[in-house]
Amino acid sequence: MASKATLNSEQAIKSETSSKNSGPPHISLSKEDSEDVGDDLLREDWKPELPPRRSTLELMNVSQKSPTSSLRIGITTTRPKLQSTATTALSLADADGQLHSDELQRNSATSLRSSPSHKSLRSHTPIYRSRSGTISEIDDTTSILSYHHLPGGSDAESILGDLLTTDQRSPQWLFSHGDRHVKQDEMPFDNNEPTADFNREFDEIPDLVEDGSNEAELLQQWESKRKHFLILSAAGKPIFNRHGSDNLISGYIGITQTIFSFFESSNDQLKSFSAGKSRFVALTRGPLYLVAISKLGESDSQLRVQLDSLYMQILSTLTLPTLENLFSKRPSTDLRRPLQGTESLLAALADSFTRGSPSTLLSALECLKLRKRDREAINNAMLQVKCKDLLYGLIVAGGRLVSVIRPRSHSLHPGDLQLIFNMLFEAGSVKASEGESWIPMCLPGFNKNGYLYMYVRFLDILKEKESEEVHKSTDTTEDRIAILLISANREGFYELQKMATEVIRYLEKIDKLSTIKSAIIQGRPTTTDIVPGTVLQHFLYKSRGNLQYVMPSYEPSFITLLGRRRLLSVYHALHAGVHAKTGHLKVYHCISREHVALAWITPMFELYCIADGSVERNALAQAANKVIEYIRSQEERVFIIGGVVSHGPSTLTLDE
Amino acid sequence: MAARVQTGNRPNAKFAQFKLVLLGESAVGKSSLVLRFVKDQFDDYRESTIGAAFLTQTITLDEQTTVKFEIWDTAGQERYKSLAPMYYRNANCAVVVYDITQASSLDKAKSWVKELQRQANENIIIALAGNKADLVTDHPDKRAVPTAEAEAYAKEAGLLFFETSAKTAENVKDLFTAIARKLPLEQAGPRGLRANPRAGVDLRPEPQAQGGGCNC
Numbered sequence A: 001m002a003s004k005a006t007l008n009s010e011q012a013i014k015s016e017t018s019s020k021n022s023g024p025p026h027i028s029l030s031k032e033d034s035e036d037v038g039d040d041l042l043r044e045d046w047k048p049e050l051p052p053r054r055s056t057l058e059l060m061n062v063s064q065k066s067p068t069s070s071l072r073i074g075i076t077t078t079r080p081k082l083q084s085t086a087t088t089a090l091s092l093a094d095a096d097g098q099l100h101s102d103e104l105q106r107n108s109a110t111s112l113r114s115s116p117s118h119k120s121l122r123s124h125t126p127i128y129r130s131r132s133g134t135i136s137e138i139d140d141t142t143s144i145l146s147y148h149h150l151p152g153g154s155d156a157e158s159i160l161g162d163l164l165t166t167d168q169r170s171p172q173w174l175f176s177h178g179d180r181h182v183k184q185d186e187m188p189f190d191n192n193e194p195t196a197d198f199n200r201e202f203d204e205i206p207d208l209v210e211d212g213s214n215e216a217e218l219l220q221q222w223e224s225k226r227k228h229f230l231i232l233s234a235a236g237k238p239i240f241n242r243h244g245s246d247n248l249i250s251g252y253i254g255i256t257q258t259i260f261s262f263f264e265s266s267n268d269q270l271k272s273f274s275a276g277k278s279r280f281v282a283l284t285r286g287p288l289y290l291v292a293i294s295k296l297g298e299s300d301s302q303l304r305v306q307l308d309s310l311y312m313q314i315l316s317t318l319t320l321p322t323l324e325n326l327f328s329k330r331p332s333t334d335l336r337r338p339l340q341g342t343e344s345l346l347a348a349l350a351d352s353f354t355r356g357s358p359s360t361l362l363s364a365l366e367c368l369k370l371r372k373r374d375r376e377a378i379n380n381a382m383l384q385v386k387c388k389d390l391l392y393g394l395i396v397a398g399g400r401l402v403s404v405i406r407p408r409s410h411s412l413h414p415g416d417l418q419l420i421f422n423m424l425f426e427a428g429s430v431k432a433s434e435g436e437s438w439i440p441m442c443l444p445g446f447n448k449n450g451y452l453y454m455y456v457r458f459l460d461i462l463k464e465k466e467s468e469e470v471h472k473s474t475d476t477t478e479d480r481i482a483i484l485l486i487s488a489n490r491e492g493f494y495e496l497q498k499m500a501t502e503v504i505r506y507l508e509k510i511d512k513l514s515t516i517k518s519a520i521i522q523g524r525p526t527t528t529d530i531v532p533g534t535v536l537q538h539f540l541y542k543s544r545g546n547l548q549y550v551m552p553s554y555e556p557s558f559i560t561l562l563g564r565r566r567l568l569s570v571y572h573a574l575h576a577g578v579h580a581k582t583g584h585l586k587v588y589h590c591i592s593r594e595h596v597a598l599a600w601i602t603p604m605f606e607l608y609c610i611a612d613g614s615v616e617r618n619a620l621a622q623a624a625n626k627v628i629e630y631i632r633s634q635e636e637r638v639f640i641i642g643g644v645v646s647h648g649p650s651t652l653t654l655d656e
Numbered sequence B: 001m002a003a004r005v006q007t008g009n010r011p012n013a014k015f016a017q018f019k020l021v022l023l024g025e026s027a028v029g030k031s032s033l034v035l036r037f038v039k040d041q042f043d044d045y046r047e048s049t050i051g052a053a054f055l056t057q058t059i060t061l062d063e064q065t066t067v068k069f070e071i072w073d074t075a076g077q078e079r080y081k082s083l084a085p086m087y088y089r090n091a092n093c094a095v096v097v098y099d100i101t102q103a104s105s106l107d108k109a110k111s112w113v114k115e116l117q118r119q120a121n122e123n124i125i126i127a128l129a130g131n132k133a134d135l136v137t138d139h140p141d142k143r144a145v146p147t148a149e150a151e152a153y154a155k156e157a158g159l160l161f162f163e164t165s166a167k168t169a170e171n172v173k174d175l176f177t178a179i180a181r182k183l184p185l186e187q188a189g190p191r192g193l194r195a196n197p198r199a200g201v202d203l204r205p206e207p208q209a210q211g212g213g214c215n216c
């Protein structure tokens, strides 16, 4: 079998490398045969591979040097929306995650190559990652797609490339012999895997008694927490501390400050270090020191993203000029006072990181799945009644985006939206208010220097009984619809209130509130709803162009706090592993006692998926392809593509 | 400005709508008073208000008269101070709240009263509410503001005065009813002002944030 025809990238790709460098990303494949090859995905019969199809591949600059690559990307030009340079509703402040056209142009599009191996997953000895975190290359004998399940047939590509033949837009992949893109790893968090004690993670630490006699006991409780966040001023004043009182941990605060200033004075910016099972990651932002201490196995950069998000929450309360002013006037400023009332927002944010937040991990947002027609009708309702001062208009249901309208010149940053969602759905304050809210808020991704004003109205459209059902069947306690209207006009409340009333009336008239309602009640589908019979227990799919993600319900495998945390720990490990790699086509595979998991990144998407440890790699691979197929077929339902562009206010001045 | 009085099916029925603003230091119980008034509920673990909340509640004064309050529950933190004028501008009435177990909260209340008397609608009805009265029933030593002292101040400043408890509902309804009774129906009807928020008496410049910053 080893001598079987091999389709390598040189053969398969007619690449027009240099000539296309400056043009827009444009990769096309001629589509031949097979409208109905979908079933092939599940077909287990082996088909030897064929030489290149008649496919004409016009590919961008193919940077793939290795003929051994085994992923294929095909993008048709007929559906340009998928190309990630298309206008999106969301944008990422951090250019890292932003997909640039030049990146697309550099995309390697490589073809299928098979190097059949008779070995199945279980027969391999994976190369484990050492605790130091180095990644070892998969060994040459490893093959994730194991062929011995695939008895002879005539067209290997219809198994391995079926997505390609079904719809050429979609990448598909396999692992093959010697594939240098595949990294395999032991779950790096085994030592840190959260255990039952995680259920007490959010229990409050009581106050010190006056004579201090319970100090040792409380400190022990403090140390048993898996995750800490500390924020101090450069002068050493505590600003935020998730667990325990300042008094209790004053020793730690002192040490932290000393370490910071020591490194700073020696011009050596402290970034991170380990102590026992804990990882310390530090971030300096202007006059603030932020520290995360984690025993959950996240990577430094993941923890830094979390710290940065806490910093953004502080900016969103104060704005950057105010923050800087306070400290330049008085370095000993106690920031707790100006932040008063927002501790709960910081704590809610910190806790969502500790519980595990797909949204933070992926820097992306989730949408409520709706028919395209329904979403358009809802968008249209907002546009019809849009008021003059409106900057952004959003409808959010159960913490998921339903509709977004925005001015042409401004996109929305996922980080900003996350702060808003945290405020509305995680923290209790706005939620508990029985009326409408008018909230001055700086959206740092939009503009760090001034305030916007957000009108919020919650609609309780679910009856109590329905509500209970939703809570039972989904993993959220949030089932209300929120209408958010954002303006730069601090006097804009009544105008936006009127607009909100009209939006609601309009949606009722066209009967779309009930559509949203049934989507909420339906909740997220389980993996087996999505792909009947799939081996996957869960997955995260991020559309890099849209900065949005899709995931199934945490049901049935990850419904508990601990189960969910373990799942998210796997995702963090996958995410860290796959992002440690360079190049554009990345696959990362890891196994632990309980799970096999896979990360797969292309310029268009990131897919993370997980299955039970007994699942073989080929099955995992096929299941992953099935997810891609599902997303592709549902793309216009599960993502908001572009958002609706409205004519925003012509000039914008922000209050400082 | 004519009263916004609607004559319904009954010949002499009157309906009036008033704008009310709650002010006071944070954590004295403003939101709790509103929640008690609007929903007749109380929440022991209430999170601080973010920004401001807008609610409505209608009360019936007598068979003839229904009064609808449009309530602004403000957050009370220093950083929102410069927004306060937007909430009390055109307000027909205000409830200034302090916590009877915190002496400093009365000082804060007094400064709000002063600001209202200088900057708000000339005819604004102001009520002073000493909240958390329930805390001193069992522990009289917890009281930090003697009733007589607050009452004397209220009288001098021309304010309605109540000691309230959002927790037990003591005096909450009475507070709002007393305000409604004092509001001259002829002056009701802020609806007209809504369309043009800067209309009416309030053309004075907005006050600057006072006290020289908040990091004291």
Ligand SMILES: Nc1nc2c(ncn2[C@@H]2O[C@H](COP(=O)(O)OP(=O)(O)O)[C@@H](O)[C@H]2O)c(=O)[nH]1
Residues within 6 Å of the ligand: B024, B025, B026, B027, B028, B029, B030, B031, B032, B033, B043, B044, B045, B046, B047, B048, B049, B075, B076, B131, B132, B133, B134, B135, B164, B165, B166, B167, B168
């Ligand atoms: N015992 C008692 N507690 C109260 C009362 N009113 C409010 N609280 C508590 O005081 C805290 C602050 O109340 P809140 O309404 O948020 O104050 P606000 O910041 O002025 O809106 C909350 O924990 C309330 O439960 C009251 O009448 N009695």
Ligand SMILES: [Mg+2]
Residues within 6 Å of the ligand: B027, B030, B031, B032, B048, B049, B073, B074, B075
């Ligand atoms: Mg409040």
